[in-house]
Amino acid sequence: MKRFAIRAVVTDIEGxxxxxxxxxxxxxxxxxxxxxxxxAS
Known part of the structure; x- marks a missing residue:
């Protein structure tokens, strides 16, 4: 199984x-x- 480095987590918090x-x-x-x-950073 391939492993990937997690660079971001997107969540939906609205409501x-x-x-x-x-x-x-x-x-x-x-x-x-x-x-x-x-x-830019």
Whole structure:
């Protein structure tokens, strides 16, 4: 069996761990604001 190094885990938290409003109003803008720098690094 082949083993792969895990480099990322993508999860869907909207409505599961946090309210949809919190995700939309807080987390999405936070991520959007920092995504370019994160990808560049």
């Amino acid at each position: 599961t761990t946090s309210s949809i409003a919190f995700v939309k109003d807080v987390l999405f803008p936070y991520a959007r604001e920092r995504l370019a720098d994160f990808i």
